[in-house]
Structure formats: C-alpha cells, structure tokens
Amino acid sequence: MDFFEVINTQRAMRHLKPDPVPDELVWELLDAAVKAPSGGNRQPWNFIVIRDADTKARIAGWYLDGWNTAYGPFRQAAMASPAIAKTYASADRLANHLAEAPLLIMVTLDPARVAPVTPPGANVFPAVQNLLLAARALGLGATLTTVYRTHEDEVKQLLGIPDSVETMALIPLGYPVGKFGPTSRVPAESVTYWEKWGQAGKR
Numbered sequence: 001m002d003f004f005e006v007i008n009t010q011r012a013m014r015h016l017k018p019d020p021v022p023d024e025l026v027w028e029l030l031d032a033a034v035k036a037p038s039g040g041n042r043q044p045w046n047f048i049v050i051r052d053a054d055t056k057a058r059i060a061g062w063y064l065d066g067w068n069t070a071y072g073p074f075r076q077a078a079m080a081s082p083a084i085a086k087t088y089a090s091a092d093r094l095a096n097h098l099a100e101a102p103l104l105i106m107v108t109l110d111p112a113r114v115a116p117v118t119p120p121g122a123n124v125f126p127a128v129q130n131l132l133l134a135a136r137a138l139g140l141g142a143t144l145t146t147v148y149r150t151h152e153d154e155v156k157q158l159l160g161i162p163d164s165v166e167t168m169a170l171i172p173l174g175y176p177v178g179k180f181g182p183t184s185r186v187p188a189e190s191v192t193y194w195e196k197w198g199q200a201g202k203r
Contacts, residue, residue, distance in 0.1 A: 008182055017102075039122060045123070106169075107169040108165050135173060141178075142171050
C-alpha cells in the first residue's frame with residue numbers, strides 16, 4: 001500500500017474475526033516495530049505474543065473489570081452523545097470480547113535501558129505505531145489500549161514479566177470486521193503554530 005494511504009486509513013479496529021493470524025505476518029509486524037527510533041538507540045522494548053486461550057481469558061477478565069471501573073459510570077452519558085457514542089460502543093464491545101481476539105501483543109519497557117532525560121513513552125510508542133501501521137498495510141485490525149493496567153501486577157505475574165519491567169500497551173490483533181478509514185481528525189492548521197505559540201502559518 002502507498003504509505004500515505006496507510007496513514008490516512010489506519011484506525012482503531014476493535015471488532016476482530018476469530019480467524020488465526022499466521023506467524024509470518026506476526027513476525028512482519030514485529031520486524032516493523034523494532035525499526036522504530038528510541039533514545040540513544042537503546043531499544044528498551046520487549047513484546048509478548050499471546051495466543052493461549054486461558055491466558056487471554058484471564059487478561060480479558062481483568063480488562064473488563066478495569067473498563068467497567070474507569071468508563072462504566074459514563075456509559076449512559078456517552079451513549080447519549082452523538083459525538084462519542086460510536087467510539088464508546090466500539091470500546092465497550094472490545095472490553096466484553098477481548099478474549100475472542102486471535103492474539104494479543106503486550107508491549108513492555110525496561111527502564112534500565114532508557115536513555116537519560118528521555119520520557120519513557122517516547123522509547124516505546126514509536127514502535128507501537130510502526131506495528132499498527134504495518135498491521136493496516138497487511139489488512140489486519142489492531143488497536144492500542146492500556147485499560148488492563150488497572151490489574152498490571154496480576155498481568156505481569158501471569159505473563160512472567162520481571163518486577164523491574166513496565167507494561168506499556170496491549171494490542172489486540174486480527175482480521176477486522178468492518179472497514180478501515182478514512183479517519184476524521186482536526187486539521188493540522190488548527191493545532192500548529194509557526195515560530196511562536198499562537199502564530200498561525202499558511203499553506
């Protein structure tokens with residue numbers, strides 16, 4: 001796919017078919033992820049590919065609890081708002097069906113491998129975005145989520161993640177139900193200044 005078509009049509013795909021994703025495609029995604037930049041090129045990331053049904057089910061249970069705790073109180077208001085109802089419904093569906101995703105990828109960060117004065121997320125989220133864009137290019141649906149972090153200790157114990165390593169994101173992956181973009185975003189002009197804050201530029 002054309003690179004800019006990938007960017008302009010990649011979006012969160014939370015409704016996934018149960019069809020398995022071949023290992024060779026998973027490796028393509030991971031190969032793309034590790035090409036991302038990181039502070040000092042220290043590459044402080046690791047990835048855990050999760051296919052086991054029991055493991056997914058346990059993570060899904062914690063995820064649903066986290067979702068209900070964080071977002072459940074806003075369900076009625078969210079569904080009554082045309083601006084956010086569709087996104088909320090999509091995220092709510094994922095929370096109730098996470099275990100059905102063919103695979104999950106947990107992204108972690110080793111703080112000991114982070115370059116000085118580098119924000120931790122800056123070392124990992126470029127790799128996550130590479131993975132998401134590669135998924136779009138391969139026709140796979142994916143989304144970045146962190147709701148599981150309300151039970152991070154349990155998730156780390158389940159996956160054997162060392163205490164010194166932090167989890168950063170969970171990515172459900174599979175063939176999507178529904179269509180990719182184009183996405184809707186605010187125009188670049190509305191969030192960009194030139195030379196100084198508040199000073200607009202011209203195209």
